[in-house]
Amino acid sequence: MRTTSRETGDSSRKRAGNGAAVRDVADDIGLDALVGHAGYAVRRFQIWIFQDFIKTLGAVDIRPTQYSVLTVIGANPGLSQMAVAKRLGIERARLVHLLDSLEQRKYVKRVKSKADRRSHALHLTAHGETALAKFKRLAAEHERHVEDKIGKENREQLLRILAGFT
Amino acid sequence: MRTTSRETGDSSRKRAGNGAAVRDVADDIGLDALVGHAGYAVRRFQIWIFQDFIKTLGAVDIRPTQYSVLTVIGANPGLSQMAVAKRLGIERARLVHLLDSLEQRKYVKRVKSKADRRSHALHLTAHGETALAKFKRLAAEHERHVEDKIGKENREQLLRILAGFT
DNA sequence: TATTGTTATACTCTATAACTATA
DNA sequence: TATAGTTATAGAGTATAACAATA
Numbered sequence: 001m002r003t004t005s006r007e008t009g010d011s012s013r014k015r016a017g018n019g020a021a022v023r024d025v026a027d028d029i030g031l032d033a034l035v036g037h038a039g040y041a042v043r044r045f046q047i048w049i050f051q052d053f054i055k056t057l058g059a060v061d062i063r064p065t066q067y068s069v070l071t072v073i074g075a076n077p078g079l080s081q082m083a084v085a086k087r088l089g090i091e092r093a094r095l096v097h098l099l100d101s102l103e104q105r106k107y108v109k110r111v112k113s114k115a116d117r118r119s120h121a122l123h124l125t126a127h128g129e130t131a132l133a134k135f136k137r138l139a140a141e142h143e144r145h146v147e148d149k150i151g152k153e154n155r156e157q158l159l160r161i162l163a164g165f166t
Numbered sequence: 167m168r169t170t171s172r173e174t175g176d177s178s179r180k181r182a183g184n185g186a187a188v189r190d191v192a193d194d195i196g197l198d199a200l201v202g203h204a205g206y207a208v209r210r211f212q213i214w215i216f217q218d219f220i221k222t223l224g225a226v227d228i229r230p231t232q233y234s235v236l237t238v239i240g241a242n243p244g245l246s247q248m249a250v251a252k253r254l255g256i257e258r259a260r261l262v263h264l265l266d267s268l269e270q271r272k273y274v275k276r277v278k279s280k281a282d283r284r285s286h287a288l289h290l291t292a293h294g295e296t297a298l299a300k301f302k303r304l305a306a307e308h309e310r311h312v313e314d315k316i317g318k319e320n321r322e323q324l325l326r327i328l329a330g331f332t
Numbered sequence: 333t334a335t336t337g338t339t340a341t342a343c344t345c346t347a348t349a350a351c352t353a354t355a
Numbered sequence: 356t357a358t359a360g361t362t363a364t365a366g367a368g369t370a371t372a373a374c375a376a377t378a
Contacts, residue, residue, distance in 0.1 A: 029238065029245065029249060029253045030238075030241045030242055031237070031238060031253075031332060032237050032238070032240065032241030033237050033241075034234055034237050034238070035332060036309065036325075037305065037309060038215065038309065038312050038321055038324055039212070039215040039216060039219055039308075039312070040230075040332065041324070041325060041328035041331055041332055042208060042211060042212045042324070042328065043216070043230070044255065044328070044331040044332060045208060045328045045331045046205070046208045046212045047255070048331060049205040049208060050209070053205055063344095064205060064209070065344095068200055068206065071197070071199050071200050072195065072196075072197060072198070072200070074198065075196045075197065076196055079195065080359075080360095081359070081360065082359060082360085084195075087195045087197075089210065089213065090345095090346095091347070091348090092359080093347085093361075093363090094344095094346075094347095095360095096361060096362085110360095116354080116355075116358090116359080117353080117354060117355085118352095118354045118358065118359040119354095119358090119359050119360075120360075136199050139203065143202065143204065146205070150327055150330075154327045155204055157323060158204055158208070158327055159202075159204060161323060161324055162208065162210070162211045162316075163207070164316075165207055165210040165211045165214060166200070166201060166207055166210060229367090231368085246336075246337095247336075247337065248335080248336060248337085256368095256369095257368090257369065257370070257371090258337070258338090259337090259339080259369095259370085259371085260367095260368070260369075260370095262337065282335090282336080282377080282378070283336095283376080283378085284336040284337070284376065284378070285336055285337075285377095286337075333378100334377100334378075335376100335378070336375100336376085336377080337374105337375090337376090337377105338373100338374080338375085338376105339372100339373085339374080339375105340371100340373085340374100341371080341372085341373105342371085343368100343369080343370080343371105344367100344369075345366100345367080345368075346366080346368100347364100347366080348363100348364080348366105349362100349363085350361100350362085350364105351360105351361080351362075352359100352360085352361080352362105353358100354357105354360100355356100355357080355358070355359095
C-alpha cells in the first residue's frame with residue numbers, strides 16, 4: 001500500500017522485525033491515497049502561501065484577510081459591512097472585529113449612512129490610502145515569491161484554473 | 167480602480183449622489199489587486215473543496231484532517247505520533263486530541279513500543295481498516311466533484327503544479 | 333541533555349444565536 | 356417582519372510552553 005517513490009526497504013524501521021517497533025523517519029513515509037487528492041495539495045500550498053504572505057508583510061503587521069478587506073474597500077468606497085462580508089466570504093460577526101482593529105489603526109472609517117441608518121459606509125482614511133499603496137507593493141513582492149516557488153507559467157495557469165473562485 | 171467585468175454603472179449604489187450612500191449589491195463589487203493574487207484564489211478554492219469533502223463524508227463524520235491521519239497510518243503501520251505529525255504538518259499536541267477521538271471510535275490503536283518506551287506505534291484496528299476502505303470510496307466521490315467543478319484536465323494540471331507541496 | 337507524549341493556555345477562524353436600532 | 360451591525364459563545368485549528376517518563 002506504500003505509494004512513495006522514495007521507498008528504501010526497511011531503513012525507516014527501528015529494530016526491524018520487532019513487532020512493536022516504531023517508524024519515525026519522516027522522509028520515508030508514504031501518503032497513499034492522499035497523493036491523488038487535489039484538496040490535500042491545495043491545502044499544503046495554501047499554508048505555504050499564507051505563511052510567506054504573513055512573513056513578507058510582517059513589518060507592516062498585515063495579514064491576508066486584513067489585506068483583502070482593505071483592498072476591497074479601497075476599490076469600492078462606500079460599501080456596507082454586509083456587502084464586504086458577502087463579497088469576501090467572511091462572517092459579518094467576524095468583520096466587526098476586523099474593522100475595529102483597522103479603524104483603531106486609522107486605516108478605515110465607518111461613516112453613518114444617511115440613506116439607511118442601520119448601516120455604515122466604509123472608506124479608507126487618507127492614511128489608509130497611503131498605507132494600502134505600501135501593502136500592495138509588499139504583496140506584489142510576496143507574489144514574486146510564489147512565482148519563484150512554482151514558476152511563472154504555473155502560477156498563471158493556476159490563476160486561470162481557479163479564476164471562477166474569486 | 168474597479169476591475170470587475172460586470173460593471174453596470176451606478177445600479178449598485180443606493181440613492182446615487184448621496185455622499186453617505188451605502189453600496190451593498192454583492193454582484194457588482196470589484197476585487198482590484200486581489201484578482202492578481204494566487205493566494206486569494208487558492209484560499210477560496212480550498213474552502214470550497216474542504217466544504218465539499220466534509221459534506222460528502224458527512225454521513226461517516228470524517229473531516230479532511232482525520233482522513234489524512236487514517237490514510238497515513240493505514241499506509242505506514244507502526245509510525246510514531248511524532249512521525250505522523252511531522253509528515254502531515256500537524257502539531258504533535260494537536261495530534262494527541264485527534265488520536266484520542268479516532269481511538270475512542272475504535273479506528274486506531276496506540277501500541278506501546280518496546281524499542282523506545284516513550285513512543286507509541288500507531289496501527290489501524292480491523293474495524294479501522296474496513297472503515298478506511300469506505301472513507302476512501304467516499305473521498306473518491308468527492309474527488310469526482312472537484313473534477314466536475316474545474317474539469318478533468320485542470321484538476322490533473324493542478325496536481326502536477328502542486329506536487330511539490332505534498 | 334534531548335525527545336515523546338501529554339496537558340494547558342492563548343489567539344485565530346468559523347459557525348451560531350440573540351440583541352438593538354432601524355427599515 | 357426583516358435587515359445591519361453588534362455581542363457572545365462554542366468548536367476547530369495554530370502556536371507555545373511546560374511537565375513526566377524515557378532516552
